Amino acid sequence: MWIAEGFIRKQEGLSLEETAQNYVEDLINRHLVVVGQYSLDGKVKTCRVHEMLHDFCKIQATKENVLQEIKFKNGVFEPPISELPHYHRLCIHSCVLDFLQSKPHGPSVRSLVSFSSDEVNLPSVTISTIYAAFEAVRILDVKPSSDMYRLLHLRYLSLSCTLSVLPAHFSKLSNLQTLIVDTTSFTLEDKANILNFVQLRHFKTNATVSLPRVSNTRQEAENLQTLGLISPESCTEKNLGRAPNLKKLGIRGRLSLLMDGKEDSFECVGRLAYLEKLKLSNYAYPHSPLADPVRNLPPGYKFPPRLRSLTLSKTSLDWSQMHVLGSLEELKVLKLKDNAFVGDTWVTGDGGFRNLEGLHIKLTDLVIWVTSANHFPKLKHLELYNCNKLKEVPIELADILSLQRLKLFRVDLAVASAKRIHKRKHRKDIAFELSIFDPKAVGLPLH
Structure with a gap:
């Protein structure tokens, strides 16, 4: 925003x-x-911000016509609709439809944000009102979904909607820098061809996006830094090759299609030289991901060279495949969610995870974890969620000097071992935080 x-002004090198x-x-x-x-x-x-500072900022912003809250009290809007031409930024908390139907006029408004939790379907007449009232708006963060393509000055657009198709006329928003689509649909077909948006920097959605296949490579989306979630079928050389400066990428779908080694598969992801954050979710919608598990990970040298954060979900990989991730030299954060790895035993090996700082494991059938402090020499944060079968957290982790925090959520069998790690750290006078959530008791985090 x-x-x-x-x-924000451009600074050299940043x-x-x-x-x-x-x-x-x-x-x-x-x-x-x-x-x-x-x-x-x-x-x-x-x-x-602190509550007192928040109040001070709101008062000053109102005095200087920087920001105005629109409130509905006793059947009328405050401030009156007639005063809107004086303001540059508006936020409204309720009665959005009533506000728009009151025919507001804000020629100077650059930002319109709605914090209303109400689902509102705007009639076409009201939609036309938005264009007429706020034609110069640059930021639009609203709960209602509608065709916003006439607002040609938009730079930031966040929609909550039921879209299953991103319409072609969205391509008219040539100044758009950030597009966020929160939709009830599991999939989203991109008919607007977001890779043609020259100014676009961030595209985020909770649906799986199918990018259009292009016969010829057009201009590069060189400003695009965030892209997701897209389908594995969309990960082609012609698509990802047009976004060479991507830093964050999310992929969701049948990951076996991405990692089978065929042409236009994971190699396209690995060639993203600036990619730092990658999320891979295995979904065979509407079928269970267990019906199409990922058999093997690509070798480490095929991953993006600057990858710092990796999230895997529902991949059902064997723990023996962890050596591939351990070979990623730049990796600092690893998140394993929803049976990303399956099997009762994980034995870590030497020489891996040399720079890993954060490890998050959620929902696994792991029973025995065998490791050494030498295997995670820079680990700072370890989080274990819903690892109900894990017998203990390896006591050897207590010897990792950098380890600062251990968090357990519904990991009942391993609580005793976590407390032993806490005691050993305490005896060495090392700052360490242990947090344990036990749904059967009202327990406070141990420090």
């Missing part, structure tokens, strides 16, 4: 996103912004 507003991140960290260092949650690699995942 900051980038779409034009607040992307606009990196510059914006520096701004966030500066606000945190000045204690104006409070960190809510860190990601496994130590980066800020969520943040907030």
Whole structure:
């Protein structure tokens, strides 16, 4: 949103996103912004401002006509609709349909955000009202779904909708930098051809997107950094080759199609030289992923060279395949979700996971984990979720000097071993946090 507003200025050697991140960290260092949650690699995942500072910002923003909240009280809107021409940014919490049907007029409005939880279907007459009222809007984050293609100045568009097709007329939004589509549909057919959006930097959706097949390679989507979720069938040389600067990629579908070694398969992903974050989810919708498991991972040298974060879900791989992931030298965060690996025993080997800092394992049938401190020399954070059969967390992990946090959620059998790790760390006077969630008891995290 900051980038779409034009607040971020290009700095040599940094992307606009990196510059914006520096701004966030500066606000945190000045204690104006409070960190809510860190990601496994130590980066800020969520943040907030203190309630008093929040109130102060709202008061000042209103005084300076920077931001105005639209509230519905006693049957009328505050401030009155007649005052909208004075404001640049509006946010509304309720009665969105009533607001739009009141024929607002905001020629100076650059940002319109709705925090309403109500599902609203806009009639065509009301949709036309949006175009007439806010034709210069750059940021639109609204709950209702509708055809927004006439708002040619849009740079940021977030939709909550029931779309199964991204219409071709969305291609008219030539200034779009961020497109977020939250839809009730499991799949989304891209008829707008988002890879033709020259300014697009981030495309995010909760559906599996089928990109159109193109006969000839057109201009590159060189600004595109985030793309997902797309289908394995969309991972072709002609598609991914047009987005050479991708940093984040999500793929969901029959991953066996991606990893079978045929032409236009995983090699296309591996050639993304700047890719840092990759999510791979095995879904054979509407069938169970167990009906089409991933037999083997590609060799380590076929993965993107700068890959720092990898998430695998429902792949049902054997634990013996973990040596492939251990060979990824730049990997710092590994998330294994929903039976990404199956089998009762995992024995780690020497020489792997040299730079891994965060390991997250969720829902597995693992019973025995055999490892050594030498196998995870830089591990800082370990999270185990719903590992109901795991007998114990290896006590050898206590000897990893860098290990700072161990989090257990519904891992009942391994609680005793986790407490032993905590005691050993405490005896060595090493800062260490142990968090245990037990649904059978009201327990507080151990520190």
